Amino acid sequence: MSGVISGFTVIFIVVAVGFVLGRTKALGPSATQVLSRLVFFVCTPALLFHSLLTTDLSVVFSSTLVVAAVSALTTGAVYALLARLLLHRDVPEAMIGALSSSFVNSVNLGLPIAIFVLHDASFLAPLLLFQILIYTPIALVTLDVTALTGSPSRSSVRNAVTAPLTNPIMLGGVAGLAFSFLHWHPPAAVSEPMKMLGDASVPLALLAFGLSLTGVKVLRKGESPRRDVALATVLKMVGMPLLAYAIARWGFGMSGHALFAQVVIAALPTAQNVFVYATRYRRGEVLARDCALVTTLVSIPVIAVTAALLT
Template identity: 60%
Template sequence: MTGVLAGFAVIAIVIVIGYVSGRTGVLGEQPEQVLSRLVFYVLTPALLLDKLATTDVAVLFSDRLVVSSAAALVIAALHYGIARLLWRRTLGVATIGALASSYTNSSNLGIPIAVFVLHDTSYVAPLLLFQILVFSPIALTLLDVTERRGQGRTVPTWRTAITPVANPIVVGALVGLAISLMGWHPPNWLMSPVQLLGDASVPLALLVFGLSLGGVRVLAKGDSPRRDTVLACALKMAAMPLVAWAMARFLFGQTGHALFAQTVTAALPTAQNVLVYSLRYNRAVTLARDAGLITTALAIPVIMGVAALLT
């Protein structure tokens, strides 16, 4: 449990620094808007390129990928269906809600947990691959279409088709995966700048999260979409780990450490990327922020509970 607490302590400290920076105004007015674009367009693509270029392809395409991706899709579809069909939410709000309930913090929290608790980063790599190469393109395409429609612009079929591959985050992931598949080892002078930029992605995303908390209250009446947020948090922290556990246990016969690791991976909180996406497209920002904060706070007791039951 020391590893779990250490991982969360690191994240909490950086978030607090971002919060204090926002409250004191040392970064000017609305710095989260500029910094979130920097994370979205430059730093996260560099991080994914670097990580995927050095990951063993055999590990990426395994039963771990099937369990992680299927659990995320089931939960996302459940939230999206409730939001769109029952609550009549807009496409943009339903998309952010689906991401908040299923898009896992597999990098800035998943990697520390994998190192300190699971002792194996290969459990989060398949989930990272799925989220970037499949989940993000679908969600970002929907958000791009929503943004253009909101601006009164028509959306040609060809533009919708190329939206996923035109997204900088997806491009970075695709380039990294291509390097891994080819078995190419780029020279240090080429990869060192990419790694340097990628290393800044995690702390800056956490700073953006902290900055977004300034002057706001979680689940504030009249401001927060409470029903959507509670649904997203319940699905992310309870339903998704349960679905992943059931699939890993009964479909693939996983037991012991493998089953524990698969369940812990699904129990990680909502990624800060969801807030970055919501800020970029100005859709359901409060929902993304509140879900990220609440699930991060719940992650410690949930992961400890998983550890108590499965180890």
């Protein structure tokens, strides 16, 4: 339990710093946009490149990868379907909501939880691989084609093919995975700058999130899409952990600590990266921001109950 508290404390402190910077206007009126673009175009690609470059891929390709992939894709698909049919949302907003309901905070909260609660950070490696090389490209291609061209009906085969090739996050992840497969490590003069830039990704994303909270009220009537936030939160904090439990226990026969780890990973809150993507494409920003905050708060009791029931 102390590990859970430590992990959340890290997030709250950095977000609070961003909020104070926003309140004092110390970084100027465009700080949120600038930081978000810096995270999207520079820091996150560097983080993904260095993370995959230094990860033992034999640990990555495991049953945990299947649990993470199936639970996330299924949860996101359910949200997208309900958002389109019941809430009548456009494709970009539905995509941001789908990410909000299933894209896990695997770094800035996931790592502390893995270390202090699960006592093994390797549980996150398959999740990182899935989110980097499968889920993120699917989401960003969808957003590139629909949000940037105005309508999914105007999409083309050329756009679908070229979008991943020009996306910096996709390029960073593919490069790191390729070098890891080849067992080739660049010289320190190259890898160290990548590590330095990657290390800045999480705190900058959290600072941008804190800045975005300045002068706004979460779940504010008339501004926040409350039904969307409620749907995404329920799916993220209840549906996805239950689905991960079912897949891990009855699909792979997991029990004990391994089963506990799968559920905790699924119960992590929405990643701040979703807000960065929403800001980049200027679609669903309030939805992503409110989901990140609400699920972060809700995940505290959810993970606590999970620990009480499965340990």
